[in-house]
Amino acid sequence: MRCTCSISVAAALVVGVSAQTFRRLGACPTLGCVFPPDQADFLAGQYFDIRLEVHQPTNGSEFIGLPLDERFTFTVAKKGGAAKAATEYFKLEEPKVEKWNFTYYEDLFARDAKKPSLVNVAAKAYRRVALYEPGEYVATLSYNNGSKTEATWLVRDLAEERKAKNIIFFIGDGMTTNMITAARLIGHKSINGKYQTTMAMDKFPVLGHQMTHSIDSFITDSANSAAALNTGHKSTVNCLNVYADSSPNAFDDPKVETIAEMFHRLTGGHIGIVSTAYIADATPAALVAHTRARSQYGAIVDTFLNGVQNYTWTKVPIDVIFGGGAEQFYPPSLGGVTYQGKDYYAEFAKQSYQIIQNRTALLAAKATEKTLGIFTTSNMAKWLDRNVYRQNLNQSLSPTGDKKPALDQPGLKEMTLKAIDILQARSGEQGYLLMSEAASIDKMMHALDYDRALGELLELDDTIKATIAHLNSTNTLKETLILVTADHGHGFDVMGSVDTQYLAAQNVDRKKRDAVGTYEQSGLSQYINTGNLSYTDSNFPSNWDPRYTLFQGLMADPDRRENWSVHKSGPRTPAKAANGTNDYYANPSDGAGGILLNGTLPVENDQGVHSLTDVPVFAMGPCQEFFGGVYNSPDIFFGMAKCFGLARGSP
Amino acid sequence: MRCTCSISVAAALVVGVSAQTFRRLGACPTLGCVFPPDQADFLAGQYFDIRLEVHQPTNGSEFIGLPLDERFTFTVAKKGGAAKAATEYFKLEEPKVEKWNFTYYEDLFARDAKKPSLVNVAAKAYRRVALYEPGEYVATLSYNNGSKTEATWLVRDLAEERKAKNIIFFIGDGMTTNMITAARLIGHKSINGKYQTTMAMDKFPVLGHQMTHSIDSFITDSANSAAALNTGHKSTVNCLNVYADSSPNAFDDPKVETIAEMFHRLTGGHIGIVSTAYIADATPAALVAHTRARSQYGAIVDTFLNGVQNYTWTKVPIDVIFGGGAEQFYPPSLGGVTYQGKDYYAEFAKQSYQIIQNRTALLAAKATEKTLGIFTTSNMAKWLDRNVYRQNLNQSLSPTGDKKPALDQPGLKEMTLKAIDILQARSGEQGYLLMSEAASIDKMMHALDYDRALGELLELDDTIKATIAHLNSTNTLKETLILVTADHGHGFDVMGSVDTQYLAAQNVDRKKRDAVGTYEQSGLSQYINTGNLSYTDSNFPSNWDPRYTLFQGLMADPDRRENWSVHKSGPRTPAKAANGTNDYYANPSDGAGGILLNGTLPVENDQGVHSLTDVPVFAMGPCQEFFGGVYNSPDIFFGMAKCFGLARGSP
Structure with missing residues (x-):
């Protein structure tokens, strides 16, 4: 969940230190860029934006001495069919050419020497298009008098039959198999090598592994990996449900529609978001946010309430939002850092949200109301501090902004069970999608605080166990797919x-x-x-x-x-x-x-970093069989979408 | 595969530094010990020995001032039934009481102060018994005038129906999910985050995780973990298919019958062993060896040929033995370290084995003959040295003992494919069990030689791919269960x-x-x-x-x-x-x-150590469904035994 180097979105020059060779722009090795890029997979009917860029490096190893080509052309063809101009294919007006420039460093030597490379850019964007017919497509950008960048896109098979009413999607942020093994060792008794009890996850019938790597680097952050899980499109570090373009604007990057957005748009399904992080953090944000900069917390909270503002896009009402991060809600007068300086408790209340700020209110909350529960400033207290070392709760973290301690915080289990009750009460026959995140497995692993991390993992497992029991008691277990996975690992x-x-x-x-x-x-x-x-x-x-x-x-x-x-x-x-x-x-x-x-990380690191390892996926319920074996992270999105029957052959 | 502290089997006093508290004896927290201990699971009809010990600590924190009780009694009862003396239950003569003593250190302070605790022992052993009726049993040792140690044993359900003709059991020694992810990254091309090819393992339909911990410590070595996989009984570090008793004799510990032994005894099935380690190493040894000391290499090689010598036990002819470790074959006159100073090439030849010593001979070997292939002294050359840095093969490692280099070594793939041909030709309708081990994933991880380790892992994967193709081409894929797993991890x-x-x-x-x-x-x-x-x-x-x-x-x-x-x-x-x-x-x-x-391991360590993590299991073929989800390492044995239909309700 941690962002090691957020881009400077306001600067005229974006220093894109992306990739080990400090490449110019992720997923664009040539001077003509097509986003979505080559090898992208789509759900039939999924909305997405197209971004085209032509680059003119003015110095450095990629300098070619051509003028900036503003007359590039772009066509789309069904494989084997005729190529059509995108305007014709998608029945859109031709967009205006945009121009900007950016700099990057070719490698660490160039960085030390402070010798950036400057690139001029001509670009266009086609907004909110979709492909409905399954099969391969070829998208072709022609530029610089004969250069071509071709992208092969695959629209996966149709799946209109709904197989699950609900999906509960648990994310143990940063959780690996190694950590689950360690948590089992400290939380479950064994006699002569035989565990007398095991983890709830251990009892899931289907196990998979998913690959977490980014589109342009093999180590991901939580924004980029959450985007892959939510949209089926891998992207770049710090990106939420967009491909990273090179423009300085953090909100104009090409978007891809999320599972939550499609589920609501096509079926009227209801959405809930629960996290132990500040609620604008990458994993909860990834249900509906679209930005190249995960650090735009205030804007992300506004998206939860009002949807994407800059462009026509799918708007999703969210029934439940539970987590921390009150500083994006209480106004600047109380020390908050909110979007446009507003009081977001008031903004949510205006739109008929029930607002709750502690565990007591959570337990008493009416299940029939849209509910915003923000229980602390910053990340929520850890299980170990709430249950064992309670003196550590004495910090000025009240969710109201009154600088008192936030002593009455719920745990992931209480938030999740209440979220289920609300979604159950409100969604009726339309069903729901609930994402519930144990965020501080990751945050505490970053801090090398292994005990707290394992405590959070055990709390996740306890939440899963209680969720299964709760669904069983309300007779909704059989109609609900339960998925448990992570977004990346730590070594x-x-x-x-x-x-x-x-x-x-x-x-x-x-x-x-x-x-x-x-x-x-x-x-x-x-x-x-x-x-x-x-x-x-x-x-x-x-x-x-x-x-x-x-x-x-x-390890690092x-x-x-x-x-x-x-x-x-x-x-x-x-x-x-x-x-x-x-x-x-x-x-x-x-x-x-x-x-x-002594450490091995660059000395500006004050904590650990993410790792490469595939992470486990546990599946139980309708469609569980979609999630066995080894696959890429986007397949989680496609599995959920197939289970909800969201691939559509026509608008 | 590495043994960090082998016990001193010849000494009158065994310094049993077992467990973090330096406990007296693994799986025996009380002063009366029953092996197999509480919580042991058995296959119906599986042979095992029973060892009973009564301990008299003469000093230290466990001193109780009682004389050594040599008149202890032992009963066995089917749960709910009457307890019978073991002699009656198993229709055996009462064995003689044995006596010995041993010392141990209570903790590191006692070790530094050189203050061992001395324990006198009275013991008995009941040899080669079996339980046929499924269900729970209670075994009770009564000692010291009223003290009791009870062990609950579980005989699992009968399974007499055979579902697979053959099982090929691949072990990537020390292989974790993390390593598979890394190997994929260096061996397979991806474009924009989508792999264009993937590992053979990635394509297996069923994925599981198995827990590798020992019976008395949470980190295992390869002997103990291989014993769990081969017998369904977890044990102690350094043990091969026995529970560790406290006696100084490395060959009198209570044995448990292996999958290979039962498969041959009950069905006449054929056995093959392939490893890139020296062939007496723990993982290949675990098919048939029974000793408390994995370091008894010479005796292990003799067991391959002649079976267990000291006791009546199942003898298994082995059709194929391929690996390194020539020093346990060529005689002491050439520098060998063999059992009783014999020439084991000659011993194998006497029993009609075809003997081969290089890749050329391997490829030319007749498939109809029992075959011993020993291709180098010590461990086999690594894939990276055989294929890229060949100058490193110039060492005096010839399998003949003539001190020339072993330049013509086969890889795991060639050994495995030839082993399959031999087993196929010789087993007829009886089918086969082949264990094929990529041993140096572990050995190179110990040496922190990550590149070589990943090279070995890629070679294992290439071997799996070739095996599937080979079985397909001989029309035997559908009758063969292919399992791929590890025995433990490295962090x-x-x-x-x-x-x-x-x-x-x-x-x-x-x-x-x-x-x-x-x-x-x-x-x-x-x-x-x-x-x-x-x-x-x-x-x-x-x-x-x-x-x-x-x-x-x-990590360490x-x-x-x-x-x-x-x-x-x-x-x-x-x-x-x-x-x-x-x-x-x-x-x-x-x-x-x-x-x-700077390291974190005790300073006498010259290399890395094993880790806790659950390891992956990939299954394909008949019974693949037995191996999904999360389970304990013994369940691999029970899954294979069920697939071969080996659980029998009567002798």
């Missing part, structure tokens, strides 16, 4: 145990390493076999602070000090920068008594 | 790319870290989009040494220097110890120009 694993008592008793780092027990010395989990903590929720550790902890971590880190003990005073801050710099070293007040470790 | 992932040119040009480690590109700077794989290497095999990198390499690694390491470039002069040696010590530091001649990184 995390557990390699053994740490005798924290022995570690603390040694004075030399090389001797401290002796506290690590691998193989047979790893022993058994002490998180569940010692201690006497108990909770209303089941299957969480009975001891978060045993003598023998997990020898766990990430900032400098840090590791003592492999729970961070009792709140989420971890592993690295700190010298005053006024971005030069991060191990935080001197973190990991007391631990081993000082 | 590996890919976090981005490294600009090796920039890294080499910087002089300071903290500046070198700038060469790492995460998220959008990770860019695209250059292993497949640059370079012009080609091979007879498909889907391998066209460039192993691109400018932009993978930013990859393990020895000290090392990382430059993230391919190791051209042979498998990597990341750490070296000061003369005569076990105190490992980064190898000064490794990773030139890279970043010096």
Whole structure:
């Protein structure tokens, strides 16, 4: 969910440091760009925008000495059929040519030497078109007197039959198989190698793996990966349901219609969004937002309420919005950072939303009303702090903006179950799509706070278990597809145990390493076999602070000090920068008594990063069979769309 | 596959440093031990031994001041039925009481203080018994005047119907989902985020995850995990198809019958073993060996030929044995380390094995003969060295023991296809079980030699692809279950790319870290989009040494220097110890120009270690549906046994 380098959307020159070779523009290796690009797949009838760009590099290795071509042409052909001008094909007016320029660095040497390459651009956009007939298409951009960029597009088969009434789509942000294994170890008891209870996810009948890579880099962020899951189109880091063009405007990039938008437009289905992040964060935003800059939080909140403003597009009323991020709701007078300085609690109330701001109100909320629940400023409190180290809730994070603590926050389970009740009550025969995100698995892995991350994962699993029971009790389980997946991984694993008592008793780092027990010395989990903590929720550790902890971590880190003990005073801050710099070293007040470790990440990183690994997909219910085996992230979108019967052969 | 601390089997006192608390004996927390222990599952009719031990700690925290009880009793009852003495239940003579003692350390402080705890033991063993009736049993050891240790055993349901003629069981040793994702990235081309080809594994219809933990520690080695896969019984690190008792004898531990043994005993099915490791290594050994010490290589080779010698047990003729490890075959006069000093090439020849020692002979070998193929001393050459850096084959590793190089080594694919031909020709209607192991995924991950490890993984995938094609061409695909899985993981992932040119040009480690590109700077794989290497095999990198390499690694390491470039002069040696010590530091001649990184593992580690993560299972063919979802490693055994119809309700 973290954005490591958001683009500067207001600048006239966008420094597009994209791709390992710092390529000019993702998904456009040539000087003529077509978006959607070659190899894009579409659902029949899915709305999308087309963006064409012709680039004139004015210096650097791509300089070719031609003038900027503003007379480029563009045709579309069904494979084997005649190519037609896009205006004819889509029955549109010819759009105006737009012009801008941008700079980029060819590589790190150019960056260090401060020698950017400048590119002039001529561009056009065709807005809100669709392809209805399944099969292959060839889209051709002709430019620079005979150069061509061809894109092969595939419209997948029609699927008009609806097989599920509802879909509940759980996202464990950043969650990998490795983390699920670790969470099981600390939350479930085993005897002689046989677990006496297992994760709710473990019981799902169908397992898949999805590939999370971006269109133009093999490591994704959560915006781009959420866009792939929601639209079936992979894109570029920081993009929400658009392809990244090179223009400075963060809202003019070519959009693609999301599953939520199509589901509502075609069937009248109802939508709910639940997250433990600030609600404008990438994963919840990806249900309906369309921007090249995920950091446009205020505008994203406005999109939840009012839809896309700049262009004609599908508007989706959202029945339930639960999460954090009150700073995008309370007005600037209270310290908020809202779109156009408005009070978004008031804006939502004007449109008949029931507004709730704590757990008590959540539990009491009427199921028949559209409901906005914002429970804290910033991200929601972590399960570990809500349930074990409650003193850490004493921060000025009230969702009202009154600077009091947000002590009465619900968990993912309570939010999700209430969201289901509301959607159930309001959607009637039309059914619903609910996205529920355990956001802080990712956020706490970024912070190298493994215990809190695993606590969030166990809370997700507890939520899934409770959801299944709740659907069963309301007789709606059989008509509901439940999917659980992640948007990307972190390079995390557990390699053994740490005798924290022995570690603390040694004075030399090389001797401290002796506290690590691998193989047979790893022993058994002490998180569940010692201690006497108990909770209303089941299957969480009975001891978060045993003598023998997990020898766990990430593969790529900032400098840090590791003592492999729970961070009792709140989420971890592993690295700190010298005053006024971005030069991060191990935080001197973190990991007391631990081993000082040098990192491998560039020194401006204060936390861990995402990884490449395929992530698991668990499926249960109608269409579960669509989600077995190994596939690309867009296939999740196509599977959901097929299950809802959304591919349409005509407008 | 690596054994970090093998037990000293000849010593009168076994220092059992097992489990994170250095427990007395795995799977025996009380002073009365029953093996198989509580929670063991059995296939109906599966042979097993019972070991009982009563412990008398003479000092330390478990000292209780009672004399050693040699008059303990033991009963077995079907749940709800009457308890009978084991002699009556299994119709056996009462065995003699055995006695020994052993020492262990209670924790690391006791180890540092050299204060072991001494335990006297009285024990009995009931050999080669079986349970035929499905359901729960209670086994009860009574000792010390009223103390009881109860074990609940479960005999799973009968399954006498055979559903597959053959099973081919591929093991990618140490292979995780993360590694498969990385191998796909370097071996398969993608355009705009869509792979143009994918792994053979990616195309399997059914995906599962299996939990790899040991019975008494959460991190396993390859012996113990292979035993779980082959017998359905988890055990202790270093154990092959036995539960670990505390006796000094490595061959008297209680055995459990393997899938290969039952398949042959009950159906006359034929067995083949292929590995790129030395053939006495844990994974190939686990088809038929039974010992507490995987390091008994010579004896294991003898077991391949002559079966278990010390006790009455199932003997299995093995049709095909292909791998490395010639030092356990050529006699001591040539430098071999063989069982009883014999020449095992001669021993195998005496029993009518065709003996082959190079790729040429392999390809020419008759399919109708029992065949032993040993192609090198030690582990087989890696795919990367056989195919790209061939100069590294110039070592004195000839399988004959003549100290010449082993230049003509086959790959996993050639060995596997020939093994299938032999098994097919010899098994007739009885069918076969073939285990084929890509051993050096693990061995190269241990060495932090990521490129070689991924090369081995791609070779495994190429082998799977060729196997499917070969079975198809011989019309035997439909009658053959193909399983692909691993025995454990390593904490590996890919976090981005490294600009090796920039890294080499910087002089300071903290500046070198700038060469790492995460998220959008990770860019695209250059292993497949640059370079012009080609091979007879498909889907391998066209460039192993691109400018932009993978930013990859393990989470837990020895000290090392990382430059993230391919190791051209042979498998990597990341750490070296000061003369005569076990105190490992980064190898000064490794990773030139890279970043010096301190490790987290105890300093006597010269390489990486195994990890906790669940590993993937890919299934195709009859019974594929048994292997979807998430389950424990023993379920692989039970799935295969059910598919072969091996559970029997009577002797």
